[in-house]
Amino acid sequence: MKGLPSLERAVVVLSRFPGVGPKSARRMVYHLLRRGPDAIRELLDALEGIGARIRSCERCHNLSEGLLCWICADPARDPTRICVVEEPSDLLAMEKAGLFKGVYHVLGGRLSPLDGVGPDALHLASLESRLSDGGFVELIVATNPTVEGEATAHFVAQLAEPLVSRVTRLAHGLPMGGELEYLDESTLYQAMVGRRDFRRD
Amino acid sequence: MKGLPSLERAVVVLSRFPGVGPKSARRMVYHLLRRGPDAIRELLDALEGIGARIRSCERCHNLSEGLLCWICADPARDPTRICVVEEPSDLLAMEKAGLFKGVYHVLGGRLSPLDGVGPDALHLASLESRLSDGGFVELIVATNPTVEGEATAHFVAQLAEPLVSRVTRLAHGLPMGGELEYLDESTLYQAMVGRRDFRRD
Numbered sequence: 001m002k003g004l005p006s007l008e009r010a011v012v013v014l015s016r017f018p019g020v021g022p023k024s025a026r027r028m029v030y031h032l033l034r035r036g037p038d039a040i041r042e043l044l045d046a047l048e049g050i051g052a053r054i055r056s057c058e059r060c061h062n063l064s065e066g067l068l069c070w071i072c073a074d075p076a077r078d079p080t081r082i083c084v085v086e087e088p089s090d091l092l093a094m095e096k097a098g099l100f101k102g103v104y105h106v107l108g109g110r111l112s113p114l115d116g117v118g119p120d121a122l123h124l125a126s127l128e129s130r131l132s133d134g135g136f137v138e139l140i141v142a143t144n145p146t147v148e149g150e151a152t153a154h155f156v157a158q159l160a161e162p163l164v165s166r167v168t169r170l171a172h173g174l175p176m177g178g179e180l181e182y183l184d185e186s187t188l189y190q191a192m193v194g195r196r197d198f199r200r201d
Numbered sequence: 202m203k204g205l206p207s208l209e210r211a212v213v214v215l216s217r218f219p220g221v222g223p224k225s226a227r228r229m230v231y232h233l234l235r236r237g238p239d240a241i242r243e244l245l246d247a248l249e250g251i252g253a254r255i256r257s258c259e260r261c262h263n264l265s266e267g268l269l270c271w272i273c274a275d276p277a278r279d280p281t282r283i284c285v286v287e288e289p290s291d292l293l294a295m296e297k298a299g300l301f302k303g304v305y306h307v308l309g310g311r312l313s314p315l316d317g318v319g320p321d322a323l324h325l326a327s328l329e330s331r332l333s334d335g336g337f338v339e340l341i342v343a344t345n346p347t348v349e350g351e352a353t354a355h356f357v358a359q360l361a362e363p364l365v366s367r368v369t370r371l372a373h374g375l376p377m378g379g380e381l382e383y384l385d386e387s388t389l390y391q392a393m394v395g396r397r398d399f400r401r402d
Contacts, residue, residue, distance in 0.1 A: 006250035006262055011249040016240070017229045028218045030290045032248070033255060033264060039217070040252040044245060046214040047206035047233070051241040054234060063205055063234060089231045097336025174297025 007033075059130070061106040061123045064086040071095075071103060078102040081139045082164075084127065085158050086110050086149065094142060102138075105130065110143060110152040122152075124159060129161035135195040208234075209227045229369040260331070262307040264289040272296075272304060279303040283365075284341045285328065285357050287311050287350065295343060303339075304329065311344060311353040323353075325360065332364035 007029055029166035034039055041115030056062070064070070071077055071091075084110035085091050091104050107122040124201035131139070139160045145147035153169060160167045174180070180188065208230055216224035233241055258270035265271070272278055272292075282303030286292050292305050308323040316396070332340070340361045344350035354370060360367045373391035375381070381389065 004255065004266060005369040006247075006254040006266060007264065010251045013244050016236075019228070021223060024220060026290075027220070029251060030288070031219055033251065033289075035217075037252060040248055043214050044248055044252070046207075046211040047241055047245055047248075050211045050230060050234065051238060051245070053207040056207065063208065065205060065207060085218055087231070087235075089227075 046078065057106075058102045059123055061088075061103060061108055062091055063125070067199045076101075080134050080135060080137045082130070082138070083142050084160075085142045086144055090142065090144070098134070100140070102140075107152065107156075109144075110146075110148045112148045119155065124156070127156070128159055128163070131160060134163075137162045138166045138168060141167065145172060203305065213375065222270055258307075261305045261310055262289075262327070263292055263305060277302075281336060281338045283331070283337050284343050285341070285361075286343050287345055287353070291345070296373045301341070303341075308344075308353065308357075311347075311349045312356055313349045320356065325357075328357070329360055329364070335364075337365045339367045339369060342368065346373060 011022060011025045014020055014028055015022050015032070017025075032043065053065045054063050055065075057064040057072055058067050059072045060069060061068040062071060064072075066073065078101050081100070081101055083091075083094060083102060084105045084107060085094065086107050086109060088106055091106055092105075094100055105123065105127045107124070107127075109117055109122055110121070111117060111119065130136075137195050139156075141153045141156050141160075143153045143156070153198055157167050157169070171194055172187065173194055174187070174191050176181065183191075211230050212223060212226045215221055215222050215229055218226075221229070233244065254266045255264050256266070258265040258273055258275045260269050261270060263270040263272060265273075267274065279302050282301070283306055284292075284295060284301055284303060285306045285308060286295065287308050287310060289307055292307055295301055295305075301363055305327045306324065308325070308328075309325055312318060312323070331337075340357075342354045342357050342361075344354045344357070354369065358368050358370070372395055372396050373388065375388070375392050376383065
């Protein structure tokens, strides 16, 4: 709309969010304007907050508000087990699952030669140096179960195997609550390959 | 996540948008952080822009970047026809349809006694004063086809009828591209009531 360039600009910028099209971006702007200056101020403060405070953990590249993230800074975490994930959001998902009590290494992405993402674009050098310092008894690869995530997993495993006595990966198999009928064949295939004895654990 | 209060705050604030739940708010924050400080700066600028520049048009209460909005300021618009809408977003929808070349009056909502929105909460006094100044040959009520929008339409029509020679409203009927089979009965009822001779126009 020609008469409101600042509104149009906000719509364009908000449309850059994943899953936000021009229509929902417009609805968001209207909503803000309806709620008034305080709502805009609150949003500005919150965004300035993440812009100013959140950085990358010096050790594991997790999101952090200090030099070290709250996991690296926590003496209660087991420093002998390290879990390698693609993104900070994957780390947060793992934390929500709640089982793992060790430390992490966030790669900052996955290998994707087609998009020009090679090993140098990921935090692999710092991983290698952490592993070389020794003290790890297990490295768990927790990349995403996608083609690129799998390739990344293999790369990480190859890098880690000379340096850590045990390199493991998350199990592939049936998602909880899913139905066999609706599962893709490769998941079912992996679930068969990885089948376990009923009373084993 | 205890370690990132500024991130959690941004998630809470972004979740206030309609249709944005905590999960998509979180995805939005991760997206911003992945894209880096420039993306956050760009979003801040855009939001500051709407906060600082957009106000309410002095005459019609449309969103505006000047004292008068681009419609009230446009000498090419027909000043004898006025269209009454609930919100600026409704005005923009009318403009997109492109048929109406007159001016607008934005009520700033609809009558909703249950939510405590009575006539005083809407821009009805300024509408009455504009109509009293004379010069209008038609007032078109374009409130939403909801229960509250209909009540508001009747209220506006009652206010306008002594002051404007012709008070009209948008037609109710079949939406283009819809199928009779899936239409609600009240729309179909309205479409029957409002049926027109085939060759009339």
